Amino acid sequence: MKFLVLISNVPDTTTKIRFVDDNKAFDTTGVQWIINPWDELALTRAVELKEAGGIEKITVANVGESITEATLRKALAVGADDAIRIEAKPKDAFYVATQLAQVAKDYDVVMVGIEASDYNGSAVGGMLAEILGFNSVSAVSGMNIENGQLSLTREIDGGQQKIDVETPVVTIVQKGIAIDPRIPAMRGIMMARKKPLTVVPAVDAEEKTEYISFELPPPKAACKLVDEDNVKELVRLLQEEAKVL
Amino acid sequence: MSLLVYTENWDGKFKKLSFELVSYAKAMADKLNLPVTALSIGNVADDELKQLGNYGASKVLNVADNRFDSLDNKALAEAVAHAAKSENAQIIIFSHNNVGKAIAPRVAVKLNGGLVSGVTALPESFDPFVVKKKVFTQKAFAHVQIDPDIKILTLAQNSFELIETENNAVTETYDPQVADDVFSTTVKETNKVTGKVLLTDAEIVISGGRGMKGPENWGQLEELADILGAGLSCSRPVSDEGWRGHEEHVGQTGKIIAPNLYFTFGISGAIQHLGGVSSSKFIVAINKDPEAPIFEAADYGIVGDLFKVLPQLIEEVKKM
Numbered sequence: 197m198k199f200l201v202l203i204s205n206v207p208d209t210t211t212k213i214r215f216v217d218d219n220k221a222f223d224t225t226g227v228q229w230i231i232n233p234w235d236e237l238a239l240t241r242a243v244e245l246k247e248a249g250g251i252e253k254i255t256v257a258n259v260g261e262s263i264t265e266a267t268l269r270k271a272l273a274v275g276a277d278d279a280i281r282i283e284a285k286p287k288d289a290f291y292v293a294t295q296l297a298q299v300a301k302d303y304d305v306v307m308v309g310i311e312a313s314d315y316n317g318s319a320v321g322g323m324l325a326e327i328l329g330f331n332s333v334s335a336v337s338g339m340n341i342e343n344g345q346l347s348l349t350r351e352i353d354g355g356q357q358k359i360d361v362e363t364p365v366v367t368i369v370q371k372g373i374a375i376d377p378r379i380p381a382m383r384g385i386m387m388a389r390k391k392p393l394t395v396v397p398a399v400d401a402e403e404k405t406e407y408i409s410f411e412l413p414p415p416k417a418a419c420k421l422v423d424e425d426n427v428k429e430l431v432r433l434l435q436e437e438a439k440v441l
Numbered sequence: 442m443s444l445l446v447y448t449e450n451w452d453g454k455f456k457k458l459s460f461e462l463v464s465y466a467k468a469m470a471d472k473l474n475l476p477v478t479a480l481s482i483g484n485v486a487d488d489e490l491k492q493l494g495n496y497g498a499s500k501v502l503n504v505a506d507n508r509f510d511s512l513d514n515k516a517l518a519e520a521v522a523h524a525a526k527s528e529n530a531q532i533i534i535f536s537h538n539n540v541g542k543a544i545a546p547r548v549a550v551k552l553n554g555g556l557v558s559g560v561t562a563l564p565e566s567f568d569p570f571v572v573k574k575k576v577f578t579q580k581a582f583a584h585v586q587i588d589p590d591i592k593i594l595t596l597a598q599n600s601f602e603l604i605e606t607e608n609n610a611v612t613e614t615y616d617p618q619v620a621d622d623v624f625s626t627t628v629k630e631t632n633k634v635t636g637k638v639l640l641t642d643a644e645i646v647i648s649g650g651r652g653m654k655g656p657e658n659w660g661q662l663e664e665l666a667d668i669l670g671a672g673l674s675c676s677r678p679v680s681d682e683g684w685r686g687h688e689e690h691v692g693q694t695g696k697i698i699a700p701n702l703y704f705t706f707g708i709s710g711a712i713q714h715l716g717g718v719s720s721s722k723f724i725v726a727i728n729k730d731p732e733a734p735i736f737e738a739a740d741y742g743i744v745g746d747l748f749k750v751l752p753q754l755i756e757e758v759k760k761m
Contacts, residue, residue: 290556317558321546417740419739423743438702
């Protein structure tokens with residue numbers, strides 16, 4: 197089975213979010229870029245399955261400008277075999293999914309994190325599946341290969357299901373797919389430098405949505421503190437002021 | 442033309458979020474002078490379907506077809522798109538939950554529409570069509586314009602009030618004509634936790650962090666949750682240590698929740714944790730460290746020993 201893991205290049209999760217250009221653009225000054233946390237878990241699981249002998253090849257792909265290559269190299273260091281960068285500025289989800297479709301059509305299993313931690317769209321995986329006519333499974337928290345067949349666990353409200361699904365398929369994965377993201381070892385980092393990273397030109401595609409402007413949430417009022425021996429007062433505030441008890 | 446809302450059911454029942462979704466659609470439809478059609482897929486009794494009318498649906502399309510029970514994404518998307526076409530729906534609304542997130546992007550591609558997910562309010566304008574959504578994992582908002590004629594939205598949970606109306610919905614049996622060979626998902630086993638309040642449904646969530654010191658101390662949190670009918674959650678270190686199951690982890694990479702009251706015990710409030718809970722209406726922090734960042738996010742707090750606070754709190758809420 198050939199696996200494609202989609203990698204979104206996102207600001208480090210501790211980044212202080214700021215906007216520039218009259219709140220029309222995200223301020224990338226000084227931002228550290230990382231593999232989207234859910235994509236990193238997806239990749240970790242793919243590498244584990246490859247080590248167990250179930251996968252022939254893992255490719256990682258993203259849509260981005262050359263600055264994103266550092267993130268792809270990190271994915272190679274974690275254990276992917278090769279990388280593809282589609283040379284384009286990622287616009288909206290449909291634009292990105294259309295770009296990825298030209299690459300993903302040749303794979304049996306596509307893995308993508310349930311959302312990217314920047315624009316929180318949760319859309320590229322499903323769109324890609326629909327463009328290619330692949331099935332998709334969302335909220336996947338477990339993946340195994342048993343006798344050459346893909347076996348998945350997915351989260352449903354209040355529980356989990358074990359399911360079989362035919363390939364090719366796009367799996368949209370979340371926490372649980374792997375416990376901790378794999379940290380690249382020095383050997384992996386050395387090897388990653390020699391692994392192939394192919395740059396593919398973008399295809400013509402539409403953008404269907406546009407980010408007009410951004411805003412930060414209003415500052416929060418100061419926390420009202422109650423003495424530790426006066427829990428009664430806390431309960432009163434929650435009942436009478438907040439009206440939530 | 443119409444607005445179509447996909448109302449998921451849970452073992453034949455709707456939830457508050459189903460009615461929230463219909464209320465939202467109705468408020469939008471009133472501004473556009475359009476009717477709301479709800480689409481229900483799965484076995485739901487007539488009385489239950491009628492309830493959608495109470496929140497503003499004028500028509501309910503009922504697809505009582507158990508082939509969809511496997512939640513096959515491709516088949517569900519085909520069914521919703523079929524209904525959208527036959528209702529000439531210009532706006533299609535899903536919940537921003539597991540199923541909504543799974544199907545909405547597929548429907549958007551099928552109908553050549555534009556999708557915005559995790560919308561938090563009614564559109565700011567209809568021409569151009571602009572909606573507000575959360576970005577950067579709840580750290581900011583964006584205003585997004587949808588260009589194509591067909592607009593597809595997923596609504597963030599707990600972002601719209603329920604509004605009851607005098608409407609009476611007409612229920613129609615509907616066949617979305619999805620062929621057998623479209624379905625390719627087979628459910629082998631379903632494990633559901635019963636008797637627990639689901640975190641995504643809970644109005645109050647009680648949450649424990651590393652300050653709880655160990656899994657043996659969770660009894661008091663469970664007791665408090667029981668009395669309040671609250672859901673129980675934890676921070677990432679707690680689930681990573683195996684003190685509690687991963688299904689209870691709330692935060693950026695765990696579950697994202699938006700209860701009315703989020704009650705934390707011994708949680709410091711790392712930015713990744715706050716990313717999953719900052720949509721809560723009120724946050725209460727109990728932590729011994731006055732410098733803990735949770736106090737910047739909290740509305741009410743106690744700087745002190747949670748093991749002294751918890752028993753008092755249990756006594757107080759028992760009196761309510």
